[in-house]
Amino acid sequence: MRLTRISEIRRRELRRAAFEVLQKEGMAGATLEKVAMHAGASKGIVLHYFANKQELFEHAMREANAALKEAVVERLNRARTPRERLEAIIEANFEERFFQPSVCHAWLSLCAEVPREPQLARIQKVIHARMRSNLLSALAHLLPEDECEAAALGITSLIDGLWLRLGLQSGGLTREMALAQMRDYLAHRVPALAG
Amino acid sequence: MRLTRISEIRRRELRRAAFEVLQKEGMAGATLEKVAMHAGASKGIVLHYFANKQELFEHAMREANAALKEAVVERLNRARTPRERLEAIIEANFEERFFQPSVCHAWLSLCAEVPREPQLARIQKVIHARMRSNLLSALAHLLPEDECEAAALGITSLIDGLWLRLGLQSGGLTREMALAQMRDYLAHRVPALAG
DNA sequence: TCAATTGTTGACCCATGGGACAATTTTTAG
DNA sequence: CTAAAAATTGTCCCATGGGTCAACAATTGA
Numbered sequence: 083m084r085l086t087r088i089s090e091i092r093r094r095e096l097r098r099a100a101f102e103v104l105q106k107e108g109m110a111g112a113t114l115e116k117v118a119m120h121a122g123a124s125k126g127i128v129l130h131y132f133a134n135k136q137e138l139f140e141h142a143m144r145e146a147n148a149a150l151k152e153a154v155v156e157r158l159n160r161a162r163t164p165r166e167r168l169e170a171i172i173e174a175n176f177e178e179r180f181f182q183p184s185v186c187h188a189w190l191s192l193c194a195e196v197p198r199e200p201q202l203a204r205i206q207k208v209i210h211a212r213m214r215s216n217l218l219s220a221l222a223h224l225l226p227e228d229e230c231e232a233a234a235l236g237i238t239s240l241i242d243g244l245w246l247r248l249g250l251q252s253g254g255l256t257r258e259m260a261l262a263q264m265r266d267y268l269a270h271r272v273p274a275l276a277g
Numbered sequence: 278m279r280l281t282r283i284s285e286i287r288r289r290e291l292r293r294a295a296f297e298v299l300q301k302e303g304m305a306g307a308t309l310e311k312v313a314m315h316a317g318a319s320k321g322i323v324l325h326y327f328a329n330k331q332e333l334f335e336h337a338m339r340e341a342n343a344a345l346k347e348a349v350v351e352r353l354n355r356a357r358t359p360r361e362r363l364e365a366i367i368e369a370n371f372e373e374r375f376f377q378p379s380v381c382h383a384w385l386s387l388c389a390e391v392p393r394e395p396q397l398a399r400i401q402k403v404i405h406a407r408m409r410s411n412l413l414s415a416l417a418h419l420l421p422e423d424e425c426e427a428a429a430l431g432i433t434s435l436i437d438g439l440w441l442r443l444g445l446q447s448g449g450l451t452r453e454m455a456l457a458q459m460r461d462y463l464a465h466r467v468p469a470l471a472g
Numbered sequence: 473t474c475a476a477t478t479g480t481t482g483a484c485c486c487a488t489g490g491g492a493c494a495a496t497t498t499t500t501a502g
Numbered sequence: 503c504t505a506a507a508a509a510t511t512g513t514c515c516c517a518t519g520g521g522t523c524a525a526c527a528a529t530t531g532a
Contacts, residue, residue, distance in 0.1 A: 088479070088529090108393055110305045113519060124481050129521065187392045194389035196445050197382045198303055203445070210447040232461050235448075239458065242441050243434030250391050250398070252405040253430075263434065266427050270465045283499085283509070308489060319511050324491065326509095 093131050093141070095121045100142040105184040109139070109191045140201045143192050146185075147209055153177055154216065164223035165275055171216050172264050175241050181257050186249030213238050224274040233271055240267055288326050288336070290316045295337040300379040304334070304386045335396045338387050341380075342404055348372055349411065359418035360470055366411050367459050370436050376452050381444030408433050419469040428466055435462055 099121035103112045114135060118125045132138040157170035175181070196202045217234040225233055244260045247253065268275050294316035298307045309330060313320045327333040352365035370376070391397045412429040420428055439455045442448065463470050 092479085108389060111393070114521085115519075125520090126481055126483095126523095127479080130478095130480075135520070183392070187389075190385070190389045190392075193441070193445060194303060194382075194385045197378070197385075198306070206445050207447055210442075210445075214448070232458065235454075235458055236435065236462060239438030239442060240431065240434050241438070243436070243438030246388070246437050246441055247405075247434060250388060250401050250405075252402055253409070259430075263427065263430055267431060267462075267466075271462075287509085309491085310489075320490090321493090321511055321513095322509075330490070 089131070092123075092127070094145070096123070096128055096131055096138065097141045097145045100138050101146055101188055104139070104142065104188040104191050106187075108187070109195055112139075112191075114138075136199060136201065139192065139195075140199070140205070143202060143205050146188070147205060150174065150180060151212065153180070158216070164220045167220035168217070168224070168268065168272075168275075171213070171220065172237070172241070172268075173261070175245075176257055176261050176264070178257060181245070181248060181260065183248055183251055186245055189245070190249045210238065213241075221272070224272050236267065236271060237264075240264065284326065287318075287322070289340070291318070291323055291326055291333065292336045292340045295333050296341055296383055299334070299337065299383040299386050301382075303382070304390055307334075307386075309333075331394060331396065334387065334390075335394070335400070338397060338400050341383070342400060345369065345375060345404075346407065348375070353411070359415045362415035363412070363419070363463065363467075363470075366408070366415065367432070367436070367463075368456070370440075371452055371456050371459070373452060376440070376443060376455065378443055378446055381440055384440065385444045405433065408436075416467070419467050431462065431466060432459075435459065 096117065100112065100117045103117050103120050107113075107116060114128045115125045117138070118128050121128075128138060132141065154171055154174040157174045158167055161167040161170040192202060193206070196206050214234050217237055218230050221230040221233050240263070244255065244263060247255050248260070291312065295307065295312045298312050298315050302308075302311060309323045310320045312333070313323050316323075323333060327336065348369040349366055352369045353362055356362040356365040387397060388401070391401050409429050412432055413425050416425040416428050435458070439450065439458060442450050443455070
């Protein structure tokens with residue numbers, strides 16, 4: 083029946099604990115002991131389920147990314163028009179549960195490791211590729227073909243920039259301001275949406 | 278005469294070494310010994326000139342920021358029109374010597390520490406405030422007053438997003454692509470520049 | 473029921489790195 | 503020229519944290 087059920091539960095708990103500790107402590111401060119304690123377990127158990135620290139945080143990043151992906155998919159499923167698909171992608175990225183300073187801190191810490199951790203780099207690439215593909219499929223119906231790539235890069239970069247700014251807590255950026263900024267961009271860059 | 282001349286020279290060497298080590302090793306990997314070695318000195322000397330690791334990297338961030346600021350100022354001094362001022366700000370941020378993956382790595386590592394290092398947070402705030410002020414002073418002549426803030430936030434966020442993307446080396450972003458993206462934004466967002 | 477598997481713990485090891493410090497050399501100023 | 507100040511080094515200390523391991527507990531399935 084349930085193969086390794088406890089094992090899967092434990093692994094999920096630890097991935098989540100890892101991500102949560104990351105939010106407050108950063109990569110260097112996120113020690114195995116803190117993660118274990120945060121999950122209500124002992125340090126030994128962490129290394130029982132994950133080969134090493136890198137692997138643990140790799141899975142933490144995977145899970146956080148999966149949650150974002152699900153949010154996008156769910157909204158995309160409800161979207162009917164290209165315009166709604168575009169809105170779905172953007173609004174998912176700014177959902178309240180994700181667009182939080184502490185969550186951004188964790189992402190920032192992970193991104194900072196990307197240059198030295200090929201596994202994290204791979205995940206990051208997948209994230210960007212999916213975002214690009216989602217955007218292009220919506221933009222294809224709203225813009226001339228030769229403008230889609232530029233607009234897609236503009237949208238992702240803007241999202242990333244706003245996330246970064248939230249993580250740095252510079253200028254008191256709020257969710258509403260970020261969404262307004264995205265709408266401002268679309269209104270000017272994708273004329274088919276205006277009006 | 279020269280008060281503590283050697284001291285200033287040494288401090289600059291160490292700040293630069295710190296930033297360079299940061300590019301390759303990240304914050305955790307950038308040990309005092311590596312920084313010292315990179316500067317051709319001993320570990321002891323680092324702690325002779327800087328109270329501790331945080332202070333060293335705080336000064337490294339200050340210096341990197343000062344270089345960027347100088348580049349902006351120099352270009353701004355040559356700019357005659359608001360349009361040229363806008364271009365000056367943007368082009369300085371994408372100068373070849375700055376817009377390098379390794380440089381972005383170092384910035385990313387510093388940004389990731391911002392939430393836990395008030396000193397770094399202060400520097401970051403100054404950077405953003407200066408950028409905003411520079412942009413607003415140029416945009417004031419190109420846009421209706423009630424649109425300036427939005428455009429300024431859009432431009433900085435876009436710049437940050439493109440920098441982040443360069444640091445993550447996702448999608449093979451080049452300097453030219455980044456500049457094209459900025460021009461694309463301005464062309465659509467600031468009609469006074471079109472044509 | 474009972475072996476085998478799986479989960480869990482805490483103790484231990486050890487490399488690392490930040491930081492203190494005393495000792496030594498070099499520079500500066502009177 | 504010389505004493506004070508500054509620069510520099512290498513050594514030492516110690517906390518930390520990643521990772522190993524042996525022992526123990528629980529679960530499972532036959």
